[in-house]
Amino acid sequence: MQIRPAAPADVAAIQAVVAAAFGQPDEARLVDRLRADGDTLVELVADKDRAIVGHILFSRLGIGALAGAALAPVAVAPAHQRGGIGGALIRAGLDRCRQRGVPAVVVLGHPAYYPRFGFDAALAAPLAAPFAGPALMAIELTPGALAGGGALAYAPAFGI
Ligand SMILES: CC(C)(COP(=O)(O)OP(=O)(O)OC[C@H]1O[C@@H](n2cnc3c(N)ncnc32)[C@H](O)[C@@H]1OP(=O)(O)O)[C@@H](O)C(=O)NCCC(=O)NCCS
Structure with missing residues (x-):
């Protein structure tokens, strides 16, 4: 299994994996829109024997005056879940960022999953966000980056 940047030829396979993982087309449409709008910062796929089995996208996110990133979505094909692929995508994506x-980087996700990668709800709590609570988590890739707080400005594709 190889984690590599997404390529134009991967688009249809990415749509299929994201839609299968979420059981609905909304997140795959979000990925397409973010790409079309030029708001993608980092986009990686998990490639297993030339089949796309996972995908992750980081998009532009204003955090006050900072040019940060939003992690969303991350998806692993149902047959390949719980094998470490999601974790590998998240770690590789954070490295690229x-x-x-x-x-x-900010994520809205399961509070039991993302802390193992360094995401922390306490770091996100002071941020002015359209949603609040333990599902909103952040990680500083530059130490102290979030000390000043700030309002989150998501890419238009999120429709927030
Ligand atoms: C979330 C997802 C990307 C994780 O990928 P994965 O390859 O299965 O994850 P890993 O193998 O790296 O990690 C598995 C661990 O993550 C945790 N985990 C996975 N999905 C979880 C979820 N929805 N909620 C809480 N914990 C979860 C489990 O604790 C699991 O550990 P276990 O095997 O000891 O039970 C994948 O399950 C998926 O595509 N889910 C559907 C789409 C989705 O919900 N995406 C996240 C929101 S953007």
């Missing part, structure tokens, strides 16, 4: 100088 760090390499690109992204200071912080």
